[in-house]
Amino acid sequence: MKSVQPTLTIHTQDRGQELGDLFGIFFEDLNHAADGGLYAELVRNRSFEFDPIDRAEYHALTAWEKIERGGGKAEIAVEDGFPLNPRNPHYVVIDIQSEGDGVGIMNLGFNSGIPVKRGETYLFSVYARREASFDEPVVVTIEGTDGSVHGEATIMVQSSEWTKYEAKLTAIDTDFSSRLVMVTKGKGKFYLDMVSLFPEKTFLNRPNGMREDIAALIADLKPKFMRFPGGCLIHDGSLNPDDRDSMYRWKNTLGDLAQRPARRNNWSYNQTLGLGYYEYFLFCEDIGAKPIPILPAGYNPHHKLIVPINELQPWIDDAFDLIEFANGDPSTEWGGIRTKLGHPEPFGLEYIGIGNEEVGEPFFERYAYFHKAIKEKYPDIQIINSSGPFAAGSEYDRGWKSARENKSDFVDEHYYQTPEWFLANYHRYDDFKAEDPKVFLGEYASWGNTYYNALVEAAFMTGLEKNAHAVGLACYAPMLCNVDYINWKPDMIWFNNHEVYGTANYYVQKLFMHHQGDQLLPIEANGFEEKQEIKAKPINGAFALGTDRCSFRFWDMKVVNNDTGETRELHGGSSAELSDTDEDRLNGTSIQTLELGESDWSNYTLSLKAQRMSGPKGFNLYFGKRDANNQLYWDFGGWQNQDSALCSSVNGRTSVLTQSIFNVESDKQYELTLEVSGRRIRAYIDNVLINDTEDKLPVIEPLYYSASYERSTGDVIVKVINVQENSVGAEIALTDLQQTSLTVEVYEMSGHALDDENTFESPERVSPKQKEFRTEGSGFQYDFPKHSITVFRVK
Known part of the structure; x- marks a missing residue:
């Protein structure tokens, strides 16, 4: 009997479920993702606010050293008696005992130091005042560890009142381990605060902007949305917004950098909040991603801190004010504040999340108040509820119960699991009901950044696409990691102070974002071998x-x-x-x-x-x-x-x-x-x-696949993942096409060992290859290599 040719049939005119904003990104400030990462500031502890509350070994002079040259002597202290701003009270005092060839202070930067590139310009700024010697220059240099000067500028501090000074330094050498040095002569005391050094070239040249190479790699993903600013840092803190270790309160992150309070980050470091809510909204706009801000609900599950119900209104008002800040007309209070910051046009906020992987009845009790109030005032805003940090259990069930009762638009699911779990749970969302709240898979990853992890995630993601009736939003997490400050891994993008690379997981996410499509197309598999079911081993x-x-x-x-x-x-x-x-x-x-x-x-x-x-x-x-x-x-x-x-x-x-x-x-x-x-x-x-x-065991499908239609191009997109040890040949049949010949773009990841990873030395070792072919008729034969990820774009 003749065997049936394995065939994937795509019904190109049978347009199905909208895919919407399915694939996006998640930014959380862990692994020094902001300070020392995406936020382009090169000075560490620029306002002398580091404190043991952030990390036990921190102090106000962390990352700073005293400079005494040519017999110069000075005493250095940190004071708060005459602050630049009461929300940022600390500043450094350099008491000149003997001027010698100059005394001052040096910043060590992040990682190995401050990175500079030959020919590039750097923007220096500082708030300063001094008691005397107003005619003595302050020499600002970028220096190598051997003392060589890579760039120099001079400022004159001619006031006993806090004044902002700015200068430009152009590097004459490339050195990724530099130091920023400020030295002066004379006598008396010399005061400094908010010492800053930015590359002039930030992403899209925005002031107070993003590090260009990291931001460009993120922008290249073309995400539909960005969830921010976390993560557990949303709710891990005190209830008082003025506390040093408060919960993340978005209003503290707006306006003049010098008056933004420093904050304890729950990942055991300091957050300057230089990358604040206005910058987040701008970045979303710059990369074409819809903003999804997440707000606390007055409950800290880590330390059982709870706002009484009768004191909840200010927290709800914060949500109202955020929506007005994003969407309000310039004539409104918070729309006016946005306008004064430089953006009269609204940001077009569509989504808001309340809580992050919350557990416990106190959160869900409070969520109901937020949901009712926001829906009454802003009925078009889509609200995201929470279901805890795990894929199943009593808290997961509690979250879904709350979402159904309150008619939440989305339920935020989080899980980090083994690759085997992802394969075993490929059909997880098949039976979810379209009339229920949709899933926002707000954090997920398999444990690792190898090609195998990326391959399995790609297979799972075809299941997310095919269940677009139930899954509305999904983002891999975490996104960023500084190699010298690791809190959590795996991560999608790794960087040091001058290099960045995307992992194999990054390139899978990029493929799915670039080739998401707008509507699902039915796809049928016929003639394939049976699924490879692993014999159910007993748990003994x-x-x-x-x-x-x-x-x-x-x-x-x-x-x-x-x-x-x-x-x-x-x-x-x-x-x-x-x-x-x-x-x-x-x-x-x-x-x-x-x-x-x-x-x-x-x-x-x-x-x-x-x-x-x-x-x-x-x-x-x-x-x-x-x-x-x-x-x-x-x-x-x-x-x-x-x-x-x-x-x-x-x-x-x-x-x-x-x-x-x-x-x-x-x-x-x-x-x-x-x-x-x-x-x-x-x-x-x-x-x-x-x-x-x-404890389900994986059931290996012959192929994992999905298909979609893209309105702007008219293209049909087909994704096929083969996780097997052998290649699989199949006919790709596209029904109801009018063309007699097809142009097919192919993006493929294959030929990699399962344990292959990208590195700084080989940043694109695991990445897609592109090719194109033409075919007669409305179908073609294709051999899917073992362990491969293939995307067809049929023009």
Whole structure:
């Protein structure tokens, strides 16, 4: 019997679901994404506001050093008695003891130093005043670590009042490890604040602008939207907007740079807020991305800080004012403020998010007030609700319940998982209902920046496209990482102080953004081999316990075969203690893990009793353990002692399968039960079911694919991903086309080892190749290489 030719049939005239603003980007200031990154300021700690509240080792002179030349002597201090601005109170005082050849101060910049390129101009500015010697120049230089001068300018500080001075320096050498130096002679005290150095060439030459190379790489993506400014930094802070460690309050980020307060960033560094809301809106406009700002809702889930309901109105007013700032006529209060900043035209805000991956009833109680008020005043604004940081569980369900009850426009889903999880959950959104709120997949990534990660993400993204009835917005996260200040990885774009590159994941995102299309087209697969289903392995193997910074005791540990009733005692039937406190570590008695035994059963119940003697969180119960990199575990009292989660580790990478809120109390005895049946897992605390999930295994499709129509060009776009170890040949058939011949542009990523990554040395090692061909008729044959990502644009 003749085999059927494998065929992908695209119905080109059967226009379906709108794809809208599906693929965009997410900016969060972590990994020094803003200061020392996208924000082009080259001076670190420019206003002497670094503080231990930001990071334990920070102080007001972090990144600064005293300069004494040719016998000069000076004392340097930081004061706040006569500030330039009360919101930015600190400034440096250089007390000249002996002038010598000059005394002053030097800034070390970010990374290896301040990068300058030969022939390029840099804009220096400073607020300064001095007590005496008004005729003595202040010499401003960009210097190498060997003292060589790369650029020089002179300013005259001729007032005892704060005055802004500006100068231009043109570099005569290229040096990525320079220093900014300010030196003067004379006598008396010399005061400095807001010391700044910007490249004259910023992105689109905007003042106070973006670093050109990073911004250009972002702009090249052509994202439909940008979500900003976070992230957990939205809600992690105090409730008072004037506090140094307040929640992120957008109004603090507007106006004169000198009066924007410094802020503790919850990723353990300082935020200058030089990149503020006005700059975010401008950047969105510059790159053609719709802005999606995210606001706090008066609840900090990290530290349980809660605004009383009767005090919530000012927070709601902040949302009103933001919408007016973005969209209001210049005659309105906040539209007028935008106009004074230089932008009389509205920014055209369409979306607003309330909260970031929130958990806990206090948030959802408050969300309802925001939603009702915003919809009444601004009915056309689309509001985004939250569903927590995990792909399933009680908080995820709570978020969706809130969204349905309030008729939210979107629900923000977040998950970072293994590549295997993404393949196993390819059909995640198939059964979501079109009448429900739409999904905003606001943060997602597989763990890694290899080609394999990008390949799997591309396969998953075709599923997002095909489920456009349910998924409205999606953005990979995080976007930016400075290699010398890593808080989190993977990341889409990596940079140092003078270089930048896009990862393999970046190029997948770029392909999908450039070739998204406007409407889905039906696509059918016929004649392909069956899906490659991995045989459902039982979850069996070793059992173990582990803890971190806690002390626990365990007893009555046993496992029962649910099929036969056979019972085995674990740990030899004896009780056990695990201790990993600081005191234990100091005296060398720390015990972090404890092996309990193993089983080859596939249907069993494990039970034990546990009690915490000391410590801030809980412990892990490992099961189905093959080795340290391949196992499942129950995270009992995880993160900030807020979770009960079931997790799966594959090749050293972990997926949180489901999560519920739970808090472990010291000295309380807990009865814990874990039921495993096939791939189904249930966890009980004191006989109450708290977690229920299935650890799905990947089912490999013969090909992953989607098709769309683009209105502006009339092009038909077809994406095909082959994750298999072998090539797959297929006929691409396009129905109902009038042309007798076709021009087909092809963008393909293939021929890469699965562990290939881009680097500074090879920034485009993993990136698409482009070609074009013509074909007679309304179809063509194509051989999809193993591990390939292919995009056809049929002209």
